Amino acid sequence: MKRHPFTQKIFAASLCFSIIIGCTACKKKTASDKRKREILESDTFFESEVHELKLPIDETKKIEYKSVDHVQFLGDIIIANYTLTYELPQSAFNPDSWEEIDWDAYNRSGIAKFSLDGEYLGDFRSGSDPSLILTIDNDGNLAMLETTYDEKTFMVNGANITFQDLSGNKIKEISLEMPSNPNLSYVSQMQFLPDGRIAVQYGFGGPLLIYDETGKHISDIDGIDRGIIGDIFEYNGKYYAFSIPNGSLTDIDYYIHEIDLQTGEMKPGKLTYAVTDPYALAFSEDGAYTTTPNGISKFDPVSGETEEILNWNQTDVNHSLLNSVMSSPKNENEINAIARQYSSNFIDDKYYSIRLKRAEKNPHAGKKIMYVGGIDLSGGFYDYMYEYNANTDNKTRIEAIDYAYSLEDGTSLDKKFQTNLTSRINLMILSGEAPDILVNFAGFDQYANDNMLVDLNTYIDGKNGLDRSEYFDNIFRSMEVNGKLYYAPMSFNLRGYMANSEYIQAESDWTFEDLDKAASSLPDGVELMPPEESSKLLEFYMGSDLTTYMDYANKKVNFNSEGMVKVLEEAKKYGAKEDLSDREFLSGISTVSSYGGLDVYDTEDLNAIVEGFKPIVKIADYLRHGTAAMIYARIDSLNDYTLFKGIPYGKGKYLGFPTLQGNGILAYAVESMAIVADSPYKDEAWEIIRSFYSSEAQSTITTKGLSSFPLKTSVFDDNMTAEQDKISKAYDAIQEEFSMGRESSCLIFPVTDEDIDELREIIKGVKCSYHTDAAVMDVIMEEAPGYFT
Template structure:
């Protein structure tokens, strides 16, 4: 259960943290100007190529990076595409092969036997052109468009080979090939300036084809310990052993190999030598993780099992002769290993090690956080910042998401983690002609003088800014060309209360976030906030900021700017963000959220009132499920998505939940949601297969997330029938809700409003918006870029498998009707997503008493009126 909870918490950290981001502090009182001096810290950045892929189909990743005191070693996992451009599209792969000097697309079944195919293994008739049939008697297997002569969807193999013979053929032929020529792992040594010293092909160390490299650590004596798993599957059981090879800093073998035999269905991911005569292994099995302890010959000594039903050991950390582990179970935390007592010692208060993978060098323990590099003292729990990402000229996304190695306080190395070629997210368009980018190392070196001396610091505040790659690149570009201002980032996510996040309270993360957002709001009120407020995905509730006059109206600041025209943007989207005709938030992009279900059940509506939604629910057959896998609190949050603001008056600091509409919402949430907790709901015995319900026509509604026209086609595929997208119930019967992919506001106390507007204007300019459309970050707000997104997605659909995609419940095509439907639902998006998470948290605290029958809806509403009024009054 804890492992599932941890997965959800991490998802919330990576997504929800972005959802409710709002602001940070540090720009000071109104009119205050802070300029950079020559003495301010600055690190120059030198980029070094670690590996140069040969084609866009190559895949390269860094799996380990270890400091060796005078140099460092990295392990690279490399998959060579060998010039074969393969576009994975579900059940079929389109493969380009060379015929008579020209590239011709072939379609092959995407099964485990045919995932990787070499050009040399495919005999193609030399004289075929266009769609002519393959000459009889050849050995090639080319699959047609998936339709038989009778029009069925059975697969036909054109050379007459039966499907069984085809599978048998590849069953034999596939495994006879030496696929190691396409995939390898190499160990490379570099000096601290990024110069390559030597290279070892780890694949050459293994003769067993069933063995593979798993990890690299140190042996406690300055050598490298390489771990290889040797696995065997028989009769639905799994048996493996761990092979340990030790090499010195020059790659020479040290001592004898060590083999550790595992128990049945037991797996060792990583092992270390602690320097005190032990091999310590992280073992995973059917009942969770245990810490295995062995002598230096591999002889088993004892196991130490964490408490809990299914514990998970995340990491093992040897520090100053002691060993520590981070554990997720009923008792989440970091523990010191007591070898003498053969147990874990007392819990250590080190919550940051649960969320930031530590880097251990001879100089201590370090973590890479959104704001910079920190040293971390496990005994005291204290952090010290070594450097801020504001003190250099690299993307904060690159910095905070790279593998980091602090050589000293004056030199820090950052390695990119992977190169996967052109990829597509949420309907983005992969550019197969894109330049092949190398995997790089960045060497950061402290300089004596700051080259930006004299520029004015302009602060951009928010949460998890480092996850927004497009924003980070735009900041980098602005800082490069603007002669007056330099943007510095204040990311408040560093200050989340991790102890609350990892508590047994399933709302712990939201409570920690609410506390943080309240502190940020008070900083803004007191004039200590940033120049620019940034929020990604769902906007944090901005009504209270507007009510206090804390934000600048964009229409006013842009009225004399010839480079900005309101008519260039989707009018309904700007209107959704307006307050009394003023625009305090500038959206750069958005996506749409709401519900989707079969048209035969919902009809052709785009929105509904609560009364109409109740009628819809009452009219469903008894064997139709309205929603699957929803707790009552989840359901209540969904129902309040578009209507919570109706019960709040920020100007007067009043709340009014004591009315029939709110009583009805509580009753509906109780009826449609399950009383199970999140952990209970996600257990194997309670979780419902939504796809099975959809394929059988027994699911009425599902959450909808639309980033591009593909969202329409995908939903039809899921339900295998025509669908209707509908907004959350509201008095206005609004359509899908416009959820921000990033909004900006200018703080009224900022002394740099001209620079803030100049930066924000670049985010809605044609260049950025076109890039936004291409990369699939969301739906652009600029009309011309919105049209470009549609054209790019149409081209993508035409280029891949003749317009046919394989996703969801099967194959689907993007049709002209889908695109027009997409335009329609975008045009119907007139409400922005804006939830006050602190108030929603209070509602979620009080509502369970109604769900369990302990209190009436009227009792709960009266409590909410008082509690929320107090919160609103405190804010004012």
């Protein structure tokens, strides 16, 4: 049979994993604590000042759109390109009132100036034309690029740059020479290079045209497979730039290239995991500086290596501000940085100036250190850490590392990231070098035993525990392994399929037998689901609980069992038979700045507005148009539930992934914490974990952080009430637009009390959560394609 070679390989692999499991699950010798545990006066520390950069906002109007970009240092000031659009008054929709409206008052763009202390110093230039590209040249003058377009092709056919001094006096104007066969959609950015040449990019990731200082066209940099992103920078007399793949909206990786400005050659690139946001880079004569939530590092474009020059734990800056930071070291003792704090609707994003100065002595000397290591640590956790460390009564200080940005394992862009990380954490636990608290490792069952982690049920049910009746206790229970809770979930979401109940009448805890029955009864023209790779279905159908196939206690992996064979057969049966690489699959669910930043179902044909990419297929359209009976649906909120339910014209029914045992809808811990068994601070660690179950903390992490559901039922009720009101206002706003004849491609569906009751009952009915083993899944995913072909 075709599956025979595959099951043989899996069986062979299982022998190897038996050894790994044996190492992690057997009784280990207690490792001595090898972490540094006390802060010394001589330890590096930087004093900090944080100042918000506030744009000039007309508080009498409501912002409809706000964009801030190219925030950068210019000597001892900070400059920022911005565009502001305010909501128009109702009179704007009456042609008889147009002459009375001051249109410029509702649109404003310019380059704002700020001091390093955050004080607004006015604009270099302001106006109402958001299409202008504004920047500063090498002499500190304002450069404004304006483009003209062909009336037939709508492509750029001309561009001029006007230079002004900071007092607004015109210095000169140059015209940029257009290439002989221009196919340029729009200008996305302009940059003045150190040698005086000018780089102008046409479109995101589009061609980059190089000009001399008179506007003469020198060369084009336009890769066939990859496009330039971010600024060009100079290092040791050579120019470099980062690139992303052309034609893809989802498969993003970053390469670093040497660039020949004279010929336009983009030399073969090198994959780099050291940079996850090219727009957050700062450049100097000794290279590029990249900043992450962990710290500031110098990046060498030749070797691809980084050298950390500051760790944010060496400051008192709130880490929740540090998701997107550009740092500019002045010298080894002074560092300036610009931080962007994202909001759910993008309009309320905030920018901060951070000033760091090396201290003579570490002010926290004498305090003990408690270590936290996690994946994608949230703003909610960092806010708690900031307050905890600021409390002088606490004798310990929390130091945190986010492994998603730790280059020891690659970054989260690396396909082997989870495997590398979990292997390293395993070794750290065994050697006594692990953090005291692990954050967001829920479901990684290779650590789920008493020798490696603490059973948190003993704390929940202990003296300073929790009242289980106040929480969704079934969610706690769903996370258990052999009756023990090694990872405490702080918040969670739901994973499964949203089905059209007209076609599928199964219960939420359906099995493969139910799946086959439903598939065989579908009418002509209706597929079971949108095209999906068999390997992805395999992950859905077995990834819900890998402990079904492995026994950590007895060190056995049962991949050659009848159950595994059945899962493979189902994944192959319903997986796509055609090549899916020629198209781009998007969910069809978008977050918009209007309507309160809610997710909406976007009905617009993206292929008509997005050029240069693969054909776009929206998954939600299959459910809306009745061409598929169900689609994958991750539910993070009430809006998600009513949105997916409403897409098939209100006939949506939420189901779990079909499995051998009928596990039902899965809970997935969005945020979780675990205590390492050898930590000397177990009780202190539990107090930190317990604090996240307070009403205030539960509300904060589920409404101001990643959208998710709280464990505390009273907070769930409060969140539902607030979200119902928010959705109702957005729904009314969209309906008003329709009534006024204004077009909108956004759909939101009204919420009833019955919807909230349904969602609550769905959550109460959850009995399983996501469990996995990164190393085992890697082997399966590498070998499975051989079975499916």
